[in-house]
Amino acid sequence: MLRPLSHLGLMLSLASLLFNSSWADDARRSYEVSAGTLSSALTRFASQAGVSLSVDPALVSGRRSEGLSGTYAVQEGFARLLRGSGLRLQPTGEGAYTLVPAPSGAAEIAPATISANADSSDGERYAGGQVARRGSVGLLGSRDFMETPFSVTTYTSQTVKNLQARTLNDLVASDPSVRATNPAGGRYEQFTIRGLSLFNTDVSYNGLYGVLPTYSIDMEMADRVDVIKGPTQLINGISPRGSVGGGINVVPKRAGDKPLTEFTGSYASDSQVGGAVDIARRFGEGEQFGLRFNGVKQSGDTTWDHQSVDREMAVLGLDFRGERLRLSTDIGHTERDTDAPQERVLIGALAKVPDAEDVRRNYAQAWSKARTNDTFGTLNGEYDLSDSLLAYAAAGARESNHTFLRHNVPITNDAGDFSVQPRDFTRDESVRTAMAGVRKWFNTGAVSHEVNLAASYFYMDFTNGGARYAASPSNLYDPVPTPIPVTPIRPDAKVYTENRYSGLALSDTLGLFEDRLQFTLGARWQRVKVDDWNNNAKGDTAYDEEKVSPSGGVLYKVNDQVSVYASYMEGLSQGKVAPSTSRYPDEIFPPFISRQVEVGAKLDVGSFAFTASAFRIKQPAYETNATSRVFGPNGKRENKGIELTMFGEPLQGFRVLGGLMYIDSQLHGTVGGASDGNRAPATPEYNVNLGAEWDVPGLAGLTLTTRGIHSSSQYLDQANSKKIDGWERFDVGARYAFKAGEKDITVRVGVENVLDDRYWSSAGASDDSEPGLTLSTPRTYLVSATVGF
Structure with a gap:
């Protein structure tokens, strides 16, 4: 076992570089200036650039800047910060400048429009508005996608609205690297990124793990959603469930400079009706204080018979924008009640894969239900200790209570018969998490540095309990109503688990040749401690492990339009947990290490961007033995792949998003070499997504939309004895934006799975402990109208 003190000492000695370096003179280099007051943004940029700036406070009083992130010459960077301010830069000597009012009537480049309610979020929208140029990449801060040495896509709130995305599942369907592995009408959402599992618990909220609801995440709370591909342990630390294929980060909404009051009424078939409000205001001297409230209520029947969903969400965001201090807090509460939620379909050893086309009714019993209740909060702060040294910290907490009355769907024969065994299941969770760090910008000769030092801590405890009831027969194709369970036949063991993760990370991004060549080197020390009790008896699967995980990347900007990169990431992950269907449920396995190598290229032509990457990820493989039902490790898996993504507006009024x-x-x-060379289960060879939007000429405000999604066939097991066919889904829609009096109104209509195809969309999660088939969602109609007051 590695000892932490020696690693901490090494990191801290390296981190002493933070406090004894300064910037060199003018050059084209990488800058990172947070959004805030114009005065503080100009001061920080001037300090990083090593120039002198004289400012009359009256000229900048009450003005804001969106900040910047990227590579700029000095005057280019100042011009960007001053966009829309009515001010311009005037040289007063070598390396010295002042600000003066722009001449009356002089042409001025308008600031990029972010939305009708331009806010202070990090992401400047790319052409077309569907993705952001910059995303949050944890320890490394906010970065432009062209200067990030790995693959990342950041979806904007505009995309959330136009897709009429209700949950994270609806949004990430646009990403070819991400697939949902649970039914849309199920108890919880789960995903794969690059073929490896990602649980909702591993979705971060403004960089903090475990804060968001465990089972379903409402998208009305999101300003942006960052999808990061590959192991993210260096930049974000170890995730609660050990996801390694990638990470997802939800960025909360903030009040912008313009008041906002919006109401959205919505309808989804069969009879889901709802309403949402979005209210934002700034107040105080210089509008330093901001308030943003989002509330949702939606309920009614879905397209599946006897299935209904009732969801409520309320999230309040408050922020303070000072000269050097920036604070924000988010407090949220969500509730979701689902009747007759669908489960994955488990295929027995003697049963063939059922024909999805023949599954026309909801095979979940009408009495089954899922009730989830989550309350969460975060506090974030940044303080400019100097104009080149930033300190930051964040803390979060969540309390959750979940109650289920459910049953599995274990198909036993070709006729589709299965046994309904009701199970009462409760899960109570408590999460506490925190992180703190410093970020320093300086030069050593011709080399620029951005050094980051951060510490993190995560604690979660949860209790599982419940009972089993007598079984009754049913059938996948012709479901049989069974009695409402009343008297348990046996209780389940009461399992209590505590997870503690701590870490310390250090990274340095070095820039050479005016920052066209950048090296990012870093390491994170991590400790994983897990304890568990079964019916108040201490478990024998607890562990306490630690490791230092190195990572690195190199990026070269061939020119302002082309970047190439290579990276290596390594991470420690929490051990797998045996599923409820295995012989020894909830058994915890030791942590494991995943490694990824990636190379890629990015092209940005201003209105259209294209990225390409090749990657290889290695990690242990796990499975539940089909005969013994014992869950455990069985060999290793290697995912080698290629990703191509594109986004933007290549033609005026025509936008694309996909890959x-x-x-x-x-x-x-594998054991005895029985499955060596086989394809890993639940991993399609190809995923293809292509979405397009077209603004109809001559009909201002009218936009037509379409999207196609494809996944190829997937195996159900390591033996590759059973598989599901590939599938396609097509969506169409339209929206119309217009004014009625002084009100801005946007009406959106959409049809998901317009052909009403029935197919198995997933064979489970490839590295998950509980494989099973996920049935597609039938044709669904969506209608919404947003009114801005």
């Missing part, structure tokens, strides 16, 4: 992912996923070192 392709190819994966060659192979198993090695």
